[in-house]
Amino acid sequence: MSTLDQAPPATTPHPSDSPATATTPTGRRQAARMTGRQKLVLALLLGSQFMVAVDFSILNVALPVVGAGLGFSLADLQWIATAFALTAAGFTLLFGRVADLFGRKRLFLGGMALLGLSSALGGLATSPGMLLVARVLQGLATAAVTPAGLSLLTTSFKEGPLRDRALGLNGALMSAGFTAGAILGGLLTDLLSWRWAFLINVPVAALVVILAPSAIPDSRPAGRSRLDVPGAVAVTGGLLTLVYGLTQAGETGWGDPATLAALVAGAALLAGFWFIEKRSADPLVPVQIMKRPTVVWGNAVGLIAFVTETSLVFLLTLYLQKVLGYSPLATGLAFGVLGLGTVIGGTFGGRAVGRMGNRATIVTGGVIQAVATVSLVALGTSGAWIWLLLAATFIGGVGNMFMIVGFMVTATSGLPDREQGLATGLATMTQQVGITMGIPIMSAIATARMTALDGSGPDAVLSGVSLAILVNSAVVLVGAVLAGAFLAPRRAEHAPVK
Structure with a gap:
């Protein structure tokens, strides 16, 4: 039997890292609670993941201003985002495995230090080349921090309700970070300078690097394998x-x-x-792990969740700016409601997994997201339709986070600690590829429709956006149904976290 198919070896966690549980006189187990050390570990890891998520979107609103300030041509402007996305997605799986082999804490701290330094370089950039180097280094830092941080999270909380809650909060802050990045980028650019979209990372990274060594327990491999x-x-x-x-x-x-x-x-x-x-x-990736239904279907669900929600934000950005005439800052503020929905969905997503199981949580979230998304087909050219957009994105954000939490719990469950870096590396790669895939796919659908109508006015844009939204909703629904059909349920063995 492969070692991947054996049950993980029993371990005795450090008392400070163990969930506090108690048994009542009637024999019922009380809800597990986090220790003070676990709360500090969670705060540091979630703070770093939130900062990484913000970096994905903080420059989107500011790109034209950045280009004008440093002399980017219009054709080269996309490379400010592409240089980051390429390295972040391309190196994630490799760094996830490096974390397993050479130490997660070491890679996490190194990645945070590089993120702070590269952000300082970007904030002080005086030429296009200098800025692109900073973005590549930021992408490499993200590729190291994200899987290492997630594997530290999953190994700090043993499988069960505490891990479900931690992953739910992580998913909520990651998704909220994308929304917060758009809002923060607009505010910093309008009130101060686009350079603060970089420089704001420096004190946060420094704080994590200072506090994490003593707070986060070390996670070293038992043996050293060859890369x-x-x-x-x-x-x-x-x-x-x-x-x-x-x-x-x-x-x-x-x-x-x-x-x-x-x-x-x-x-x-x-x-x-x-x-x-x-x-x-x-x-680097044992073939046996890719035969696990939890890994395959968990990551499939995650891919669908990120493809659809990130591309929906792009489509609604077109609607708000090209149809309703919103400014970039007003557009970012409108997505604040979506951010609130993702925070709520992530907060309750872990509890939903504990009560309903991962499969039911994924299916429920997918149906909610699909129904909320398809309602946006009714959007019109009047400004009064903003209320439908706000309500639908809020509800859809809750459903999307149920899917994401279910995906993270499923994709990292049933695996020994020595493979958590690999599992979280796969999950992070899925997330980043999904973010990258969604926009070009849905953009192609919307553009094809607008081209067929031979126009770029509000009515043509609305028609193209509506068709892409319909496809988006169908993809979510099909993904949820397939996950419900092929994914075995996993229920928490412990009492729900309160």
């Missing part, structure tokens, strides 16, 4: 070219030769990675 270099080269190259192709598809179209070449090369490298892993003595 699968051929597999690392194949998967990193495959993800880089795939994400590049997806990004270019949104700019130049799916039929562009460079886009097609990048997508084909990415698919070929990832296929080669699979065969390398089957023959490797120390694989």
Whole structure:
């Protein structure tokens, strides 16, 4: 039997890291509660993940101002976002495995230090090249911090209600971070300077680097395995070219030769990675783990959740600015309601998994998100429709977070601590590829519709957005139904967290 199919070895957690539970005279177990140390660990890890999420979107509103300030041409402006997305998605799986092999805490602290330094470099940039170097370094730091932080989170809280709650809060803050980034980017750019979109990271990163060494328990591997270099080269190259192709598809179209070449090369490298892993003595991703239904379906759900919600924000941005005439800052503020919905969904998502099980939570969240999304097809050209948008995005945000929490719990459950870096690396890669895939796919649908109508006015934009929203809703619903059909339920063995 493969070691991946065996139950994880029993471990005796440190008293300060164990959930406080008690048994009543009637024999009923009381709800587990976090210790003071666990709360501090959670605050530090969630703070770092929130900052990383903010970085994905904080420059979106400010891109034209950044370009004008540093002399970017209009055609090169996209590289400010692309340089970050490429490295963040391309190196995540590799760094997730490096965390397992060489120490999660060490990689996490190194990544946070690099994030602070690269943010300072970006804030002080005086040329396009200097800014792009900073964005690449920020992407590398994100690729290290996200899986290492998540694996520290899952190993600090044993499988059960406390981990479910921690992952729920993490998902809530990650999703809220994307929304907060858009709002914060607009505010900082309007009130101060776009440079503060970078510089705001520096004190936060410094605080985490100072406090984390003594607060976060070390997580070292029992033995040192060799790093699968051929597999690392194949998967990193495959993800880089795939994400590049997806990004270019949104700019130049799916039929562009460079886009097609990048997508084909990415698919070929990832296929080669699979065969390398089957023959490797120390694989980067053991093939057996990809045969686990929890890993396969958990990540499939996560991919759908991020593809649909991030692309929906893009579609509604088009609606608000091109149809209703909103400014970038007003658009960002309108998405504050979505951010509130994701925080609420993440807060209660862990409890939902504990009470209903992961499969029911995913299906429930998917149905809620699909129904809320399809209602947006009714949007019109009058400003009064903003109330439907606010209500639907709030409800849909709650449903989306139920799916994301269910995805994270499912994709990381049933695995020993030594493989949590790999599991969270896969989950993080799924998240970042989903974020990258969603916008070009839905943009292509909306653009095709507008082209068919031979117009770029409010009515044509609204028609294109409405068609893409309909497809978006259908994708969510199909994903939820398939997850309900093929994913085995997992129920918490402990009492719900209060």
